[in-house]
Amino acid sequence: MDLSQLTDRINTGLAQLRYGEEPAALYEPIRYIMALGGKRIRPLLTLLGAYVFTDELEPALKPALATEVFHNFTLLHDDLMDQAPLRRGQATVHEKWNPNVAILSGDVMLVRAYELFLDVPAELLPHVLRRFSQTAAEVCEGQQWDMNFETETEVSIEQYLDMIRLKTAVLLGFALELGALLGGASRQDADHLRQFGVGIGVAFQLRDDLLDVYGDVATFGKRVGGDILSDKKTYLLLTAQAQANEAQRAVLAQHIGQPVPDADAKVQAVRAIYDELEIRPQTEALINDYFLDALQHLERVAAPETRKKPLHQLALQLMEREQ
Amino acid sequence: MDLSQLTDRINTGLAQLRYGEEPAALYEPIRYIMALGGKRIRPLLTLLGAYVFTDELEPALKPALATEVFHNFTLLHDDLMDQAPLRRGQATVHEKWNPNVAILSGDVMLVRAYELFLDVPAELLPHVLRRFSQTAAEVCEGQQWDMNFETETEVSIEQYLDMIRLKTAVLLGFALELGALLGGASRQDADHLRQFGVGIGVAFQLRDDLLDVYGDVATFGKRVGGDILSDKKTYLLLTAQAQANEAQRAVLAQHIGQPVPDADAKVQAVRAIYDELEIRPQTEALINDYFLDALQHLERVAAPETRKKPLHQLALQLMEREQ
Incomplete structure (x- = not known):
């Protein structure tokens, strides 16, 4: 099972999708955002989820692509809501065209995305679409919580973890569950794969939060300290705020939610508090908990180790992006 | 077949729908826009489409409600894109909450809406969802054309008619086709009902354009002349521009696309040109053409007249809203 070959197959499939032609302002942005690239992790998970149970991956391809189209739909609308100017170094759709075009082409x-599921065998289709719809609604819930948290003063660590589960992890879980169902898995095995994906997803997002503070710019690819500068209530900040003594709390309050005269000074001051409170090892421990818990679900899937190995490898690969 | 009883059944069904609870900012706007009311024509068409073939309307109820939820989704996003402050006399969702809430709760x-289709019998589900998805994409295409036309200088009458077909009529056609399919109709009969609905839909929208200029405020419910004031390229204006002599063309150019110092004067001047060119009887003739063509499709449906009578009556009712 060669992951890069599988990614090539996915990219070929994506390139062959036809979204529509006219009006161009409706369909051109779809081709644009889909062509921005990305690691195609969700369709990869679907195909590897199917591979656990079958060698016939072709029937899973179109539904796998559906998860990628849906993911890019969420990016398109999220970028508009977050007023993000760039996506993978290119202008976002609402910047290149306008907000209305972003709304409607996202729709x-x-x-x-729904259409791409419609070749799923009729006996599976209602269940697959029910699970997809539930997942899609949860992803929207996650985005709404994320926006709410920007202005809420009291966000608990539990609420934050639930937000990243909804916004990021449940779609990874669904992508795996989908592959399993299409590969002929039992509902129970499909659910174990789903939980494996959700766990990996939360761990992956926590690692992203950690890299935003402690990562190497070259490998992380984003400016380090961005979350601190934007006062984002991540696991790191919420944990620091919960564990800080009075002096540390005062330093945090001096920087978080305040105008930033010196960006580097802010990042350094907040990171110093994180260091004092050992936020990094605490976060790494939580990531490890999620990761090990996820692996237990993978282990419980009733299939030979050799069929599960590519998924195990992909999970390791995702978690070790700094190495 | 008592239409008001059927509408009551639809409204009871809508009131029982559960969209979700938390976060409130995501789900409250859905309950809000669904509670603004409306004539519930689309679910009514689905139930009457089913009635042509069966007395068992209950299995068609949830899919019928799906068409109404979808319709209100388009209103929610369209209101945002059109920056409309009011919907049925109440604040629109993006005004009452904010644009991001409107985007995400619309999503x-x-x-x-898709979820509400999932109880459709498994043998029909793929076809129903394919037709729904095609219709949904066409409705988006219609909205994009409508927005494009605001800034385009050259819009043909044919383009305008195609825009209203996509934006308004195809969903009415799908609502009927859906009911027919659920009622056990042949694909051919379902397609005749669809074409009946599309024809009625275009006729209905043209009548709306006509009433905007020549309607009675009390029965029309909107300010008369709104389309003229906003320079909307309706069938009336496009026909007038195509048929105007040089003097009339100059009067139109003096008012259309120009700042409006005196709203009443603008409406009167443009309407005077319409009167000279007999735009009203021409529009009425076109409405009549679409209406009669639609009725021919209804006649071709292989079912007793008594089963089709409620649809015929509803169509008459829709067209005679001024009386």
């Missing part, structure tokens, strides 16, 4: 992407 | 409405 059509969601429709096209 | 969830589209997901919930």
Whole structure:
């Protein structure tokens, strides 16, 4: 099972999708955002989820692509809501065109994502679409919580973890569950794969939060300290705020939610508190908990180790992005 | 077949729908827009489409409600894109909450609309969802054309008619086709009902354009002349521009696309040109053409007249809203 070959197959499949032609302002943005690239992790998970149970991966391809189209739909609308100017170094759709084009072409992407499921065998289709719809609603819930948290003063660590589960992890879980179902898995095994994906997803997002503070710019690819500068209530900040003594709390209050005269000074001051409170090892321990818990679900899937190995490898690969 | 009883059944069904609870900012706007009311024409068409073939309307109820949820999703996003402050006399969602809430709660409405189809018998589900998805994409295309036309200088009458077909009529056609399929109709009969609905839909929208200029405020419910004031390229204006002599063309150019110092004067001047060119009887003739063509499709449906009578009556009712 060669992951890069599988990614090539996914990219070929994506390139062959036809979203529509006219009006161009509706369909051109879809081709644009889909062509920005990305690691195609969700369709990869679907295909590897199917591979656990079958060698016939072709029937899983179109549904796998559906998860990627849906994911890019969420990016398109999220970028608009977050007023993000760039996505993978290129202008976002609402910047390149305008907000209305972003709204409407996003809407059509969601429709096209549903369409890509419609070749799923009739006996599986209602269940697959129920699970997809539930997942899609949860992803929207996660985005709404994320936006709410920007202005809420009291966000608990539990609420934050639930937000990243909804916004990021449940779709990874669904992508795996989908592959399992299409590969002929039992509902129970499909659910174990789903839980494996959710766990990996939360761990992956926590690692992303950690790299935002402690990562190497070259490998992380984003400016380090971005979350601190934007006062984002991540696991790191919420944990620091919960564990800080009075003096540390005062330093945090002096920087978080305040105007930033000196960006580097802010990042350094907040990171110093994180260091004092040992936020990094605490976060790494939590990531490890999620990761090990996820692996237990993978182990419980009733299939030979050799069939599960590519998934195990991909999970390791995702978690070790700094190495 | 008592239409008001059927509408009551639809409203009871809508009131029982559960979209979700938390976060409130995601789900409250859905309950809000669904509670603003409306004539519930689309679910009514689905139930009457089913009635042509069966007395068992209950299995068609949830899919019928899906068409209404989808319709209200389009209203929610369209109001945002059009920056409309009011919907049925109440604040629009983006005004009452904010644009991001309107985007995201709209997205969830589209997901919930799909979910409402999932009890459709497994043998029909793929076809129903394919037709729904095609229709949904066409409705988005219609909205994009409508927005494009605001800034385009050259819009043909044919383009305008195609825009209203996509934006308004195809969903009415799908609502009927859906009911027919659920009622056990042949694909051919379902398609005749669809074409009946599309024809009625275009006729209905043209009548709306006509009433905007020549309607009675009391019965029309909107300010008369709104389309003229906003320079909307309706069938009336496009026809007038195509048929105007040089003097009339100059009067139109003096008012259309120009700042409006005196709203009443603008409406009167443009309407005077319409009167000279007999735009009203021409529009009425076109409405009549679409209406009669639609009725021919209804006639071709292989079912007793008594089963089709409620649909015929509803169509008459829709067209005679001024009386």
